[in-house]
Amino acid sequence: MKEDTSKNQIPILKFLNKHKWRIILPLSFSLFYLALPRYTKKIIAVQQNAFFKSSVLGEAEMIEEFSEIKEQVLSDESLKNLILKYDLYKTEREANVAENVLVEKLRNSVEIRIGNETFDRTAFIWIRFNKENSQNIAALSGEVMNQFEKNPDIHIDKYVSNPYDANVYRSYVFFGALLQGFVMLVIPLILLWEIPNMFYSPKTKEMVFEPLKSDWQNELTDAKMRKQPLKAFQINIQYSYSFIAAIIQKSPLGDLVEFVRKFAK
16 A cells, blocks of 8 residues: 655565565465465375285176175265264264264265276275374274175285375475465455556546545554554455445446446436
């Protein structure tokens, strides 16, 4: 809002100083509400790869059996039993979160793939939880795989990983969240602020936008001097709305609305 009028300042620095709060505040929001939570989030996973052999059952029979087992493992009743047996989502249960919500949450945490489009006698089981629910993840993963080992006519060779950190790309996620904030918040805010300079006449800027910016700055400065952060926040919201409304009102869209309103009268 308050622009640096120094003629000797480098243009890019002048631009950054002019928009510093439209850069700092959105990026701070992205840092604390998007980037850091994603970076620090601990996701523990266990992976199992299994290879099936059978001299008795054909491929179609194994596909049918494994599909039935998968359906049974991911059924509501089965998942409810796993939640209670392994004490999952304790915090949510104590907060009386609906049972069906927790069941769906567990279902999304258990991935079971039987081969691919053409059955190749392999199965992939991947289970992941946030750290607070991962204490018994290895045992839970083993219990899921045991359901596929009950048929004595099928021999299974399997590889089971130890529990590991599944959030291996946290650095990329961190910088991706900052980039997301820059693209979705910083750039639109700067463009919005610069719209009067790009699309409106000097007369409109002088009569409409400059007084609005001046009032905005004066009230905001007064609130800061009085150490009223909530009031400053309210002022920013109020004048942001007024600024956007002025942009629309002085645009062709605003002229069209005014014409329709007069015509309706």
